[in-house]
Amino acid sequence: MTPPEPSPTDSAKPARGARRRGRWLLAALLAVLVTAALALLSLTPLVPEAATPDTASAAAARNALQQITGSDTRRGALVQITVTQRELDGLAGLASEALAPLRIRARLQPAALPGQSRGGEMVVDMSRELGAGLWVNAVALVRPTEDSKAAALPDLAVTIGRVPVPQWLSHWALARLWRQAQGDAAKPVALEQALRRFTIAPDQARVVLVNPGRGAALAGLAQAGGTTPDPERLAAAYCAIAGTAGADLPKLVRLAAAQKPPAGISAEDHNRVLLTAIAMRAVPEYREKLAGSARALVADCGASADPITLAGREDLAKHWALSAAISATLGSQVARSMGTWKELADSSEGGSGFSFVDLAADRSGERFAMAAVKPQLARTVQTRLVAITQDQILPPELLTRPEGLDRAAFERDYTAVDSPEYAAAVRTIDRMLGNAGVP
Known part of the structure; x- marks a missing residue:
């Protein structure tokens, strides 16, 4: 005797049960995710927006x-x-x-x-x-x-x-x-x-x-949240320019940029190495901080003690080079914040005063660096750095910007770093840099 065939209704029951169980599992999973989100997330910040730095x-x-x-x-x-x-x-x-x-x-x-x-x-x-x-x-x-x-x-x-x-x-x-x-x-x-x-x-x-160790500061930051240059390539780039004596910054940049990139390194990574090496030579007090794990490799490079200058000033060369290196490894936001806060600190009692000339050198270094580490611009920047001149790094008209401002003078003329007056001064610097061809 042939058993009766199951009816369509009977065969659909297991499928409907599976779908029902699937919907319940999905609902349970969504409930868990919503509960976790409610426990971890908020609609309001605990920390208010930071006050304008002074x-x-x-x-x-x-x-x-x-x-x-x-x-x-x-x-x-x-x-x-x-x-x-x-x-x-x-x-x-x-x-x-x-x-x-x-x-x-x-x-x-x-x-x-x-x-x-x-x-x-x-x-x-x-x-x-x-x-x-x-x-x-x-x-x-x-x-x-x-x-x-x-x-x-x-x-x-x-x-x-x-x-x-x-x-x-x-x-x-x-x-x-x-x-x-x-x-x-x-x-x-x-x-x-x-x-x-x-x-x-x-x-x-x-x-x-x-x-x-002194080198822990920037090297550690770069490892934690930035991009660390390869130590062997950094050591080779730095040792090639370490003995440069009596040079201005444009000459140092040209010498560094003329180095042929090693095989297997991208143009943007090569630029990051070069900018860090330039800062190590131009800012010797930060050499160990910038060298990171390349410290031992550069210890015997025979560095010259002659200062590097920009427009005849050692401080401007340091501002440009350090801003470029920090921007290339930690990002422009870190470099820009450090530059602005340094100038504010300089306007305190006993400081050298707030300098828009220093700020212009900072922003020039930052802009070159950010273009240099972009894949679509890296080779173009390499070509420019090989033939760079002083006016292309820091236009002469920017050397006349206000500087040496103490706190009272800065607040009288610019109020604060979030004021319209200050924003206008920075826009003027950026416009002059752009007119000179700074990326």
């Missing part, structure tokens, strides 16, 4: 940076860094501008934990815009360990949105950042070994640590 905040940031990156203490020696709330404000403001759209705020406050009436803690807030009106906010609460003399990592309580991060993961990330900051070290020191003391009071934070 002379006081720029000077405070420079004071802190000089302690962090400017120490002449030899590698491996102990160095003490002490920062006040004002200096933290300055550092956070500079970082927020250089790393925008990331916003950063750091606060010192009395300890909130029971039994810690004498100590303090640091709160670091961060906000990052994602677009479509969404923000991700993070809070890091930093406290010294109970034994402030112990060589131990600080207590870290990190929250992203409403999601707490395990302390072991926060410590791992901190140790990794510290390792990256030692971009030039053949044998980097572990953070647990480097950190010797860390204390926080309501008015200042103090850390005693093993100096990772």
Whole structure:
């Protein structure tokens, strides 16, 4: 006897059940994603937009940076860094501008934990815009360990949105950042070994640590968030121009640009190497910072002690070369922020004054660099650099721009760096650079 064939209705039941289960799984997955998004994201930033930088905040940031990156203490020696709330404000403001759209705020406050009436803690807030009106906010609460003399990592309580991060993961990330900051070290020191003391009071934070070396500053930044030139190619490019004596910047640039690119390197990467090598020769006090992991390779290059000049001025050559190197490795936003904040700091008491001539050299270096690392323009820029002249780097009319302005004079004539008067002055500089053929 032949069994009855299943009816169409009977065969459709499993298919409908599978589709129903699929819809439920999809709905459950969407619910999980929405819940995670609600926990991590926000419609408002935790950190407000940074205030317009002024002379006081720029000077405070420079004071802190000089302690962090400017120490002449030899590698491996102990160095003490002490920062006040004002200096933290300055550092956070500079970082927020250089790393925008990331916003950063750091606060010192009395300890909130029971039994810690004498100590303090640091709160670091961060906000990052994602677009479509969404923000991700993070809070890091930093406290010294109970034994402030112990060589131990600080207590870290990190929250992203409403999601707490395990302390072991926060410590791992901190140790990794510290390792990256030692971009030039053949044998980097572990953070647990480097950190010797860390204390926080309501008015200042103090850390005693093993100096990772002067080269850590820019090399580490480039490794963490930029593009690091190949060390062997950088060493070869630098050693080829290191002995150049009594030269002006255009001659140095021509000598560097005349080097034939090695096989297998793109035009934009070759330009990045050349601009970094030029800055190492023109700005000897930053040579180790720029060399990064090429430090050992350039140690015996026989560098000349003669200064490099632009329009007869050593400072202008340094401004152009350093701005170009930073733009090529870390980006124009970092270079532009550092240039502006430096001039603001110079307008403080005892400084050389705000200089629009220096700013013009900064912007010229930045513009050359940004064109030099664009694939579609890199070869054209190489050709131009081989025959560059002083007027094509910094037009003579820009040498007459205002400079030596103290805080009172700058604020009287330009108010602040976000004012229409200041914007007009910068537009004039950019127009003159464009007329001279600066990319």
